[in-house]
Every structure is written in structure tokens, then in C-alpha cells.
Amino acid sequence: MNIKTNFPDGFLWGGATAANQLEGAFLEDGKGWSTADTALYTKERRSLASITKRMESKDIDFAMEDKEGIYPKRTGIDHYHHYKEDIALFAEMGFKVYRFSISWPRIFPNGDGEVNEAGLAFYEKLIDECLKYGIEPLVTISHYEFPLALAKKQNGWESRKTIDAFVTYAKTLFTRYRGKVKYWLTFNEINIIGMTGYLSGGILADNVDNFMQAQYQAAHHQFVASALCVNLCHEMLPEAKIGCMLARMESYPETCKPEDVMESIYSDHNNLFYSDVQIRGYYPTYMNKFFKDNNINIVKEDEDDAILLNGTVDFMSFSYYMSGVSSANNDGEKTEGNILGTKKNPYLEASDWGWQIDPVGLRVTLHKLYDRYQIPLFIVENGLGAHDVVESNGEIHDEYRINYLRLHIEQMSIAIEEGVDLMGYTPWGCIDLVSASTSEMSKRYGFIYVDMDDEGNGTNIRSRKDSFYWYKKVIDTNGSDLTS
Template identity: 55%
Template structure:
């Protein structure tokens, strides 16, 4: 009689960890010859309910490019991880994390993206990071491009809308792969699907273009990123065949608002727009539904036979994604979708929301994991998941964040059930281990960390690190390998 082999709990080699990015933590924006990045151009936003990143005009860009200000551009100061990394990594080691996902700032290695030789001071900095991680046996999971491409490439080439940027990118990756053979897991583009939001991912200044022009530029930028991703995989397999490359998607599971067939179709179409990026990177070809979409939108993209061949030959080894929320759509809201805006839909009456309007849906994580495994049959890695909240410090310097613990408990319980569903999940890196500058709003008040950083939205404070209640809770989860959530 057939006996099913059902996974019980988390595997012994499960990678428990957390995730940060260079542009939200490092600061030191002009130290050791670092160049200006797209993240350094982004202003602080005060609207906590923002549904998409504010567009950046050419005038905005030019002003930021000339400015030396850090108050209006908080990512330039970050949390000073550039200098505090030894104590911060020691705290992560105390928490017991097995893997740290972080990014290498392109502009520290090639300040403008145009240099022929890398910046040795930038490489030396990351040498120290890797050495510090190795001291505590923390596995590195490295994102190559995390919303921080050189601003000069926006000026010279219009960012990823130009094929020239592929060459600049593969020059950067060749240096990384040869310098850091200890890295087993690489990610190419963070949340690649957010390229349809514009500048922050693609470096394309299209805020003053028509909707049709924006669509054309953004999908062209996406295509060149697909080509770059395939070329990077080819490159890595030649330099370090044992290492793996993953795609990284901002996953937003979509539900139909009702059982009305029109609404179900609208939800399917919206979800496809999200999954399209993985379809190309994991399956190695453009899906037929997107070819139809390009035709209906009158998009004329530069997609060569050589491009298609390299994409087909070098798909990703695994799939990673961020998961924060789900959305619901109906026929009406689907048709109201603006060009390039992935965040559509209405409030789900069955879910609570964070202070920033993000709907909290733990079961949606299990649905997402099953959806991605069923569709791609590739190992999965949850590389971002967490709760941005307004934390309060008590008089005795305690942070009682039960709401964050509850959030993680519910999501990890669903992750455990997904393992029992038979899904191969490599690991889980929460966002984030330490408070950092919010990417979407560039504020500090939106805190995700297990470790509190004493800095406010204006950059005032001591910078002191304090352990929240969730620090001790996550430490216990890792220590017992998720046996007691």
C-alpha cells in the first residue's frame, strides 16, 4: 500500500534569516568614492497610504543630482550600517540567523557605471562584510540590483530602457562573481515586477510621458533586464557552476471580489500581470497572453531572436519573492488600472490592514506558495515578509511589539503548512532584522526590525540599537527550528 511521505515541520537545513538592502541601511553616500544611485534621488514622502511610488520628473532628478542634502533624501544617511556593521551583525548572530540577505550597491563598485575598472575601496568594504558574516557562520544571500543603479546611467542611457545598460551590468556582475565565490545564492533584480512603476527600478525618467510612452519604455526596460538576468546566469555558471541564481518577485496574490465570472477573469488577468515576470525568467519564454497584451497595447519592443535564445537557455535556478499583502479586484477596478500600476483592487472586508493600508493575509502566503510551486516546480525562497509599524519605546528602553510577533506567528504557521503540502522551500528571510529607511516613503517611523534604531524621520537620535520583544521571540523560533511558533 502506498505511503505518502509527508514533511513534518521545518527541515534541518532550513535557512532562517533576515533581509536588508544597501540603499536603506548603509548611508555613507559619498564615502570611499561611492557614486550617486537612483535611491539617493528619492525624496521622503509623508503620505502613509501611498499606493505607488511618487513619479520623478527630469526636474526632480536634476535638483536631487546637484543637491548635497540628506534631510530630504534620507536613504543617503540610512542607519549608518556602513560603519556600524560589526555591532549590527553581532546582534544578528546573537539572534541566531543562519542567512542574511543583503545587496551590494552597484555605485560602490562602479560609481557611475561607466568605469572600466572597479572601485577597490567599495570592494574592500564588502570584503569586510563577508568576513564578518563568515565569523558567525552566517550564509550570504546577495541581491545584485536592489533599487540602486548608478544615476549616471539614467543620464547617459535613460536607464534600463537602453540595451547599453546590459553591458554595464554584466561588467559589474563579473567582478562580483570572481571576487565572492563563497556566495551560493544570488538574486538578480529585487522585485523585478516593480519595473512597471518606473524610475526606482529602471532608472527611466518617464513621468512626463504619455501613458502609452510609459508603457513602451517600461516594458522595454523589463525586457533588457530579462536578457541581463539570463546573461548573468550564463556568466555565473562559467565562473562558479555550483552557485545558483534566483528571480525575485513582489508577489501580490489576487482574489476575485465575487464569484461573478467577469470578476474571476479580472482577477486572473491581474494575477498574470504579476506572474508574467516569473514566467519569462523561470520558463524561458514570453507567455502567449503577454504577446497578445503587447499587440493590444500597440507596443513595439526590441526583442531579438538572440535575446529569446539566451532567455530560453538560462532560466533561474529557484524562485524568491517578497510577500506582504493580497488584493481583490472586480471587473470595474481591473479596467480602471492605470498604465504600469500593479497595485489595483479594493479593500478586502475579511482582512485587517497595517497603519500604511497594507492588508494582512497570512493564509495568502500559503496560497502563494502553492500557486508558485504548482506553476513552476522550482524551489522557493521567501526573501521578504514583515510588518511595518509605529513602535513605542518605554521609559526603561523596552519595545513591546506583540503585534509584530503575532504577524510572524501567523505567517510562519502557514509556511509550515506549505511545507506539509510538499513544497520545497529553501528558507525565510524576514524584512527586516533592524529598523531601516522605508523604501517607499523614506521614513524611519515605518519600522520593521527586531532591533530598534534610535533615529527619527529627520535623522535625529543617538542611533542606539535596542532589542525588541520580537528579537527574543525570533531567536527562540530559530533555536527550535520552528517547532514552537
């Protein structure tokens, strides 16, 4: 059944992935080590500790020498050798855009220095394959695959030297893919550096005295690097658009108690600090007290404030999986979520992994962000991680995923009707891939099933789920037919 669509002509329907979670080809064709390559899988480890752990030099030395452990992000789903098949499936669904990331150490194995031509050639082939089907590439320049060599050499983004290395890397991409890529993102979920340090920042805990100071100093260096790359993109690729990307943590006050409302405001400050800097071009004053209370002193160069002000992004992209609850009282049942745990909301259902499902929360977030920034928004991650069952006839009936996505798309449509400028939607893990947080395959998001288990066993054969055909219909009708 078709209904009137609120999605504009040219709306960018598609899907999203990340190099470290699907490519594989570990150290192949000159690729260097990344922080993702040290992510060990164990059956007992399904908690967020696997992604928030403060890594030390001894931990990465162990991972680099370990011959017994399972490191799923080193193999992914072997997209490196299956990209043509995978993109053909995306094209069959009718993708208008495909969001993927480029692995920094596949281009610069040591993070700086010598460029790896084989890496540049691989992504050029991938981009050309997208363009062959009329799919616009949306390229994330840095997505949790920080070069391990720079972590060991200069403690990652804590060092200002990393700015120059990143700008050189981005300039190399802009030069090579000029005229082929219209949409760019600088850092995936830039706020995650404030929660992990190591994953996206390469910060080793044994090399710092005040870890939180190091995290926020690293964030500052990423802000400067992002602003420099925005200006570079505008100069080199005037037809292109470049945005920021935030892990959005929508949080409701637990009650109408004023203290709970203030906690929800503080939650927004903690979350939106990063996009405030990248979109407004300056540090918000609400962070002054936080920095003072936590003994954080951001070291800036004289030109940094001008760089930030002149390097604001063209659009804001973000991930949204769930909402949380803010309370002045920390007692009560907790639930896990995208990097960050929260108090349980009794009005919401939860996924197999305890992530609370809140479609209306997406509309709340769309309004909050658009009211705050007044620039186009792009939902570049949203989806349901679930256990999928392959029937005896090979079919995968994932009505639960269809329901999740339908409810979120409905709220997107209402938000657009209510005045929000939304440019596109790329559900996360459009093909099954390795989980960022737990390094497992059993937490599946895709429209396409990949026959591989948590320990890397399987045929690696791709199969269409029921959601594949449903999403194809959604795209074909520009969001007017959401029925199963």
C-alpha cells in the same frame, strides 16, 4: 511549547535588508549617485506616489543640488560603519542566512567604466563578517540603487547598452566573492519596473514618448541581463545557486462572478509575467494581446530568445506582505499596499499603513507558485511595518509583530507539509531601516530598534525588541516553538 516541525534540516532562517535603505555613507569612499539618493522625505508624503512618480531630468537635477531637503536614504542607519555590530546581533538571533544587496554605484560609481576598489573591499569585509558567524550571505545584485549616471547617460534600462554594464558588474562580484557567496539574486522585485520605471530602471520620463513601451523594453533588457548572469554564475561558481525575485501580488476574485474570476487571472498574468520569463525561459502567449492593446513592441536581438531559454534561474524568491482583491467593478473602498493599491478585503485586518494582513494568502501563493514552476521557493521578504513605542525602561513590546510573523510561519509550515519545496525565510527589515516607499523611519519592521526618527535625528543606538528574542527561539527550534 514545542510542536512537530515541518521545516527541513538546513532550512535557511534569517533576515533581509537593502543597501539603499540602511547603509548610508552617501558618496563616501568613492560611491556614485543612485536613484535612491533622490528620494526626498516630507511629512505629508506617506502615499505610494513617492515611489511610483515618473521622474524627469529636472527632478534629479533638483535633488542633486538641493541643500535644504531631507533625503533619508543617503544616511540610512549608517550600517556602513555599524555592520559588525549589526551582524553580531543577527548572529545572536541565530541567523542561518542574511539577505543584503550590493550598491551598484558603490562598485561602479558611474555604472560602468572604472571599478571602485573601496566598494569591493567593504562588501568583502561584510561577507567575511557573516561567514565568521556561520551566516550564509544571500546577495541581491540590484535592489533599487540604479546608478544615476547611467540614467542620465542612456536612460537606464531602456538602453540595451545597460545589459553589458550590468553583466560586467555581476562578473566583477562573482570574481571577487568566488567561494564566499553561495546564493545570489539578480534583480529585486523585477516586476516593479513595470510600475515605477525610475526606481529600478533609471528611466526618465522626459526622454521617452511612450512610457509603458519604455518600461517593458527595459524589462526585456533586464530579462536578458539576468539570463546572461545566470549562465555566468553557473560557469564561474558551479557550487552556487542563483534565483529571481518577484514582488508577489496575490489577488482574490471579489465574488464568484465569472468576470471577477477573470480579473484575478489577469492580475496573475500581470504579476507572474516576469517570473514566467525568468523561470520558463520564454515570453508567455497571454502577453501578446496586452502588448497589442497597449501599442508595445518589444525590440529583440536575434539571440535573445536563446539567451532567455538557456538562462533560467535555479530557484524563485519573492516578497509577500499582503493580498488584494480583483473585481470587474472598481467601485468600493480601497487600501494601499506594497507598491500596488487594491480594493479592501472585508475579511482581513490591516496594518498601521493600511496593508491587509493575510497569512493564509501566503500559503495560497506558495501553492500557486510551486504548482506553476516546480522549483524551490524562497520567501525573502515578509513582515509588518508598524509604529513601535520605547518604554521608559528601554523595552520594546511588539507582540503585534510576533503575532504577524507567527501566523505566516504557521502557514509556511502547513504548505511544506502539503508538498511545497520551501528553502528559506528572511523577514524584511530584520533591523529597522528607511522605508522604500515613503522614506520614513517610523514605519518599522525590525527585530532590532534603531534610535532614529524620520528626519534623521537620534542616537542611532540599536536595541533588541521582544520579537528579537522570539525569533531567536523560532530559529533555535527550527520553527517548532512559535509561542511568545
